[in-house]
Amino acid sequence: MSKIGKLFFYVLLIFLLNLVQPVFAANDIGNLTTSLKDLTTSFIGHTENDIVEVYDEKGKYIFSTCMGVSVGDRYINEANEEYEVIKVEGKRGIAKFLGKVDLLESIGLAGSVSELPPLVQGQKNKRKKIAIYHTHSAESYIPGPAFKTRGEIYDVGAALKQQFEKRGITTIQSKRSFLPHDGGAYERSRGTAIELLRQGPDAIFDIHRDAIPRAEEYLTNVKGKKISKVRLVVGRQNPNMRPNDQMARRLKAIADKKYPGLIRGIFYAKGKYNQDLSPRALLLEFGTHVTTKEQAEASTAMIADSIYTMLYGAGTAGTDRAMSSAGWKNLLLLIGITVIAVVIYLILNEDGLSGILERLKKFSGEEFANVLGRYKRSKQKIKKRRKKR
Amino acid sequence: MPIGVLLLIVVGVLIFFGFVQRILDRLYLTDKAAILFIVAMIAGSFINIPISPRVTINVGGGIIPIILAGYVLSRAGTIKEWVRAIVSTLITGAAIYFVATYLFFNAGHTTRDIVDPQYVFAIIGGIIAYIAGRSRRSAFIAGVLGFLIYNLITLFRITFGGISGSVNIGGAGIFDTMVISGLIAVAIAEVIGETRERLGGGPIKGEDRPEGLKNTEYAGFLGKEPEERRKRFQVKKGGKKDE
Numbered sequence: 001m002s003k004i005g006k007l008f009f010y011v012l013l014i015f016l017l018n019l020v021q022p023v024f025a026a027n028d029i030g031n032l033t034t035s036l037k038d039l040t041t042s043f044i045g046h047t048e049n050d051i052v053e054v055y056d057e058k059g060k061y062i063f064s065t066c067m068g069v070s071v072g073d074r075y076i077n078e079a080n081e082e083y084e085v086i087k088v089e090g091k092r093g094i095a096k097f098l099g100k101v102d103l104l105e106s107i108g109l110a111g112s113v114s115e116l117p118p119l120v121q122g123q124k125n126k127r128k129k130i131a132i133y134h135t136h137s138a139e140s141y142i143p144g145p146a147f148k149t150r151g152e153i154y155d156v157g158a159a160l161k162q163q164f165e166k167r168g169i170t171t172i173q174s175k176r177s178f179l180p181h182d183g184g185a186y187e188r189s190r191g192t193a194i195e196l197l198r199q200g201p202d203a204i205f206d207i208h209r210d211a212i213p214r215a216e217e218y219l220t221n222v223k224g225k226k227i228s229k230v231r232l233v234v235g236r237q238n239p240n241m242r243p244n245d246q247m248a249r250r251l252k253a254i255a256d257k258k259y260p261g262l263i264r265g266i267f268y269a270k271g272k273y274n275q276d277l278s279p280r281a282l283l284l285e286f287g288t289h290v291t292t293k294e295q296a297e298a299s300t301a302m303i304a305d306s307i308y309t310m311l312y313g314a315g316t317a318g319t320d321r322a323m324s325s326a327g328w329k330n331l332l333l334l335i336g337i338t339v340i341a342v343v344i345y346l347i348l349n350e351d352g353l354s355g356i357l358e359r360l361k362k363f364s365g366e367e368f369a370n371v372l373g374r375y376k377r378s379k380q381k382i383k384k385r386r387k388k389r
Numbered sequence: 390m391p392i393g394v395l396l397l398i399v400v401g402v403l404i405f406f407g408f409v410q411r412i413l414d415r416l417y418l419t420d421k422a423a424i425l426f427i428v429a430m431i432a433g434s435f436i437n438i439p440i441s442p443r444v445t446i447n448v449g450g451g452i453i454p455i456i457l458a459g460y461v462l463s464r465a466g467t468i469k470e471w472v473r474a475i476v477s478t479l480i481t482g483a484a485i486y487f488v489a490t491y492l493f494f495n496a497g498h499t500t501r502d503i504v505d506p507q508y509v510f511a512i513i514g515g516i517i518a519y520i521a522g523r524s525r526r527s528a529f530i531a532g533v534l535g536f537l538i539y540n541l542i543t544l545f546r547i548t549f550g551g552i553s554g555s556v557n558i559g560g561a562g563i564f565d566t567m568v569i570s571g572l573i574a575v576a577i578a579e580v581i582g583e584t585r586e587r588l589g590g591g592p593i594k595g596e597d598r599p600e601g602l603k604n605t606e607y608a609g610f611l612g613k614e615p616e617e618r619r620k621r622f623q624v625k626k627g628g629k630k631d632e
Contacts, residue, residue: 121391137554148552179554180546183489183506184539191447191560194434237505239401243394272505277564279394327393331400338404345411348583 048143048213048289054085054093062095066211067269069093073236074268076101076252078229078261103253107246108322113257118313119247119280119323120202128169128312131196131204132157135189135274137177139209141293150177152293156286157207159297163304172196186274193274193281202311203247203280206273208233209296210288218288219295220261222302228287228295229264230303235283238272239334242326243279247310251282255306262302279327409563412572415525415579416461427563429453434562443555444544450559451537454568458533461526470522477521477531481514482538488513489539510536511570515577525578532574536567 050066054075062083063075073085075095080103083095109116120128140151154175161171174196178188189206196204210218210231218228232248234241245268252263275281284303286296346356406427413423433449440446462474488509514532521527540558547554559565 148550150553177554179552180490180543180550183492183509184485184543186505187507187510187536187566188543188554188556188560190565191450191557191562194561194564198435235505239397243397270504272507277561279398321391324391324393327391327395327397329393331393331397334397334401334404344580348580348587 048211051212052088052091052093054083054095056083056095056097063265063267064212064214064217065267065269067233067267070270073270074098076103076249076266078263078265080252080256103249103256107249108325109250113254116250116254116310116313118311119250120311129172129199129201130164130169130307130311131172131174131199131201132161132207133174133176133189133192133196133204134208135178135185135206136181136208137179137185138181139289141209141287141289141291141296143213143289148179150175150179153207153209153286155293156209156296156300160205160207160300160304163300164308167304167308169308172199172201186272190274190277193277197278203282203307204278206281206283208283208285210285212288213290215288215290218264218291222259222261222299225298226295227262227299227302228291229262230287230299231264231285232266233273233283233285234266234268235271235273235275236268237270238276239330240275240277240279240281242330243323244275244281246323246326247280248282251306251310254309255303258306258309259302262299262306279323405564408576409572412529412575415575416529417464417526418461426453426457430563430568434564437557437560443547445555445557445560447557447559447562447565449562450565450568452559454533454559454571455537458530458571462530465524465526470524470527473522473524474518474527474530477518477527478534478538480521481517481531481535482542484513484517485510485535485539486542507566507569508573510539510566511573512577514570515574516581518574519578519581523582525575525582528574528578529571532571533567536570540567 048066050068051064052066052069053064054062054069056062063077069085069088071085071088075083075085077083080101082098082101084098085093085095087094104111104113104116134153134157136151136153138149138151139153142152154173157173161173164171174192176189176192178185178192193204193206212218220227220229232252234244234248238244245266248266252266255263273281273283275283286299343356346359347353409427410423413426414420418426430449430453433453434447436448437445438448438452446452462471465471465474489506511532514535515528517535518524518528518531521531537558540556543554544556546552547556559567562568
C-alpha cells in the first residue's frame with residue numbers, strides 16, 4: 001500500500017467507526033449527525049434511549065435495563081427465576097427460562113439463611129470496613145437531559161455510608177467524579193477502586209441508579225416503608241466472577257428473608273466493571289431515574305443491614321467452604337485458559353506442534369538429564385555438525 | 390479470606406506478571422530491564438503526583454509506562470519506525486476517543502456485544518499499530534500512548550466543557566488500562582504477525598532462507614553483537630569449540 005493509500009485507509013477506518021455508532025446503539029440510524037458532536041459535549045449514558053426490554057420465548061415480559069444486553073447475559077429475577085439471553089435485536093432481547101434457582105443451594109451452601117457463616121472470617125478484633133465509589137458520577141433522579149455536575153447518586157452513597165457507620169462499619173466513600181459519562185468511565189474509576197482496595201475494605205461497592213422509565217418496577221413497600229428496589233450487577237467477564245456471584249446470591253438470599261422485595265434481581269452483564277480487582281466487589285443500582293432520591297435513600301438502611309449480616313453475620317463462624325470452592329473453580333478456569341494461551345503462543349513461536357514437542361524435549365532434557373546423557377548429546381551434536389561440513 | 394479465593398488472587402497476579410514479563414521480552418528488553426520496569430511499576434503505583442486539583446499522574450501506571458514507551462521507541466531502528474509509531478499512536482488515541490464516546494456511551498454501562506472496553510481499547514491499539522508498522526514495538530507504544538492521548542482529550546473536555554470531572558493518569562498502577570492496553574496490543578500484533586507468517590509458509594529455515602534474513606544486521610538490538618553472542622552460547626553449552 002502506498003503512503004497515501006494507507007492514510008486514506010486510516011481516515012476511512014475512523015470515519016467508519018464513527019458511522020457504526022448509531023447502528024450499535026440501535027438508535028435511529030438516520031441520525032448520523034450525532035456522530036459529529038462537539039468535543040466538549042458531555043454524554044450521559046444510562047438514559048431512557050438505551051433501554052433494552054427482554055421477553056421470554058413466549059413473549060412474556062421479563063425485565064428491562066439500560067445497561068445494554070448481550071447474548072449470554074443472565075438474569076435472576078425477584079422470584080429467583082433464572083433466564084439467559086439468547087437473542088438481541090435492537091431494543092428487544094429474547095431470553096430462555098433456565099429454571100427456578102435456590103440461591104444458597106446453587107452456591108453449595110446448605111441450610112437456612114440464619115445459619116450462614118459470615119463472609120468475613122476471623123475478624124473478631126479487626127475493624128470492619130467497606131468502600132463505596134460512583135463510576136457514573138452524574139446519575140441523578142431526574143428524567144431528561146444531560147448534565148455536567150456530580151449527581152444525586154453521591155447523596156445515596158452518603159446515606160448508605162451513614163447506615164453502615166451506624167452499625168459500626170468504617171466506610172470510605174470516594175467523592176471523586178469520573179465524568180464525562182462515556183465508555184472510559186470505568187477506566188477512570190479503576191484507579192480510585194484500587195486506591196480504596198489498598199485500604200483493605202471487606203467489600204467494595206460501585207453505586208449507580210438504573211434508567212428505565214418504569215417507576216412501578218422499582219417501587220415497593222417493605223415493612224411499611226415506600227422504597228425503591230435495588231438491583232445487583234455482576235460482571236461476567238472477570239476472573240473473580242464466581243466469588244462476586246457468590247456474594248450477590250448470598251446477599252439476595254439474606255435480603256429476601258429479612259426484607260422481601262428489596263432486591264429486584266441479579267443481572268449478569270457482559271463486561272468487568274472493575275470487579276476483576278476484588279473477589280468482593282459488586283455494582284448496586286438504587287432505583288431508577290423516575291423514582292426519587294428519597295425512595296432510594298429509604299432503601300439504604302435495609303441494604304446496609306443485609307450487607308452487614310452477609311459480611312459479619314449472626315451465623316456460626318467456621319471456614320467458608322462455599323466461597324472457597326468458588327475460588328477454586330475460577331482458579332482452575334484461569335489455569336486452563338492460561339495453558340491454552342501458552343499452547344497458542346508456542347504454536348505461533350515454534351514450528352507448529354512438532355516444534356513444541358521438540359522444545360519440551362529440549363527443556364526436559366536440559367532439566368532432568370544426567371550428566372552422562374548431556375555429555376552424550378553434546379557429542380552427538382558435534383558429530384552432526386562435522387557431518388554437515 | 391477463604392483459601393480458594395486467596396489462591397485465585399495469588400495465581401491470577403502471578404499469571405499476569407508472567408504475561409507482562411513475556412510481553413516485555415517480545416519488545417527485546419533484557420530480562421534485567423524487564424524486571425526493573427515491572428518492579429518500578431508496582432512500587433510506583435503507590436505514588437500519585439498531583440498536577441492540578443483535577444489532574445494527578447500515577448508514577449507506576451503513568452510515568453513509568455510512558456518512559457518505557459519512550460525507551461522502546463528510542464531503540465527502534467529507523468526514522469521510518471519512529472514516524473510510524475507516532476502516527477499510529479495519534480490514530481489510536483483518536484480511535485479510542487471515538488469508540489469510548491460514540492460506540493459505548495449509550496450503553497450506559499457496558500459494551501454491547503463486544504468485550505469490556507479495557508480490552509477493546511487495547512485491541513484497537515494493537516490492530517492499528519500492526520497495520521501501520523508491522524511492529525510489536527509500535528504496537529506497545531500506540532497502546533500506551535494512545536490511551537494517554539484519550540486521557541488528555543478527556544482532560545480537555547472537562548477543562549473546557551464545564552464538566553466536573555477528574556483525571557488520574559495511570560491511577561491503577563500496573564493494572565491500569567494504559568499499561569494493559571500496551572501489553573495486549575503487543576500480544577495482538579504478535580498473534581496477527583506470527584499467524585500471517587505461518588499462513589504464508591514462513592519462516593523458512595536452512596539453506597533456502599531468503600537473502601534478507603540470512604544476514605544478522607538487525608540482531609544487534611538483542612543487546613549483544615551476534616558474533617559475541619554465538620561465542621558465549623557455545624561456551625555455555627559446554628561443547629568444544631570446533632574451529
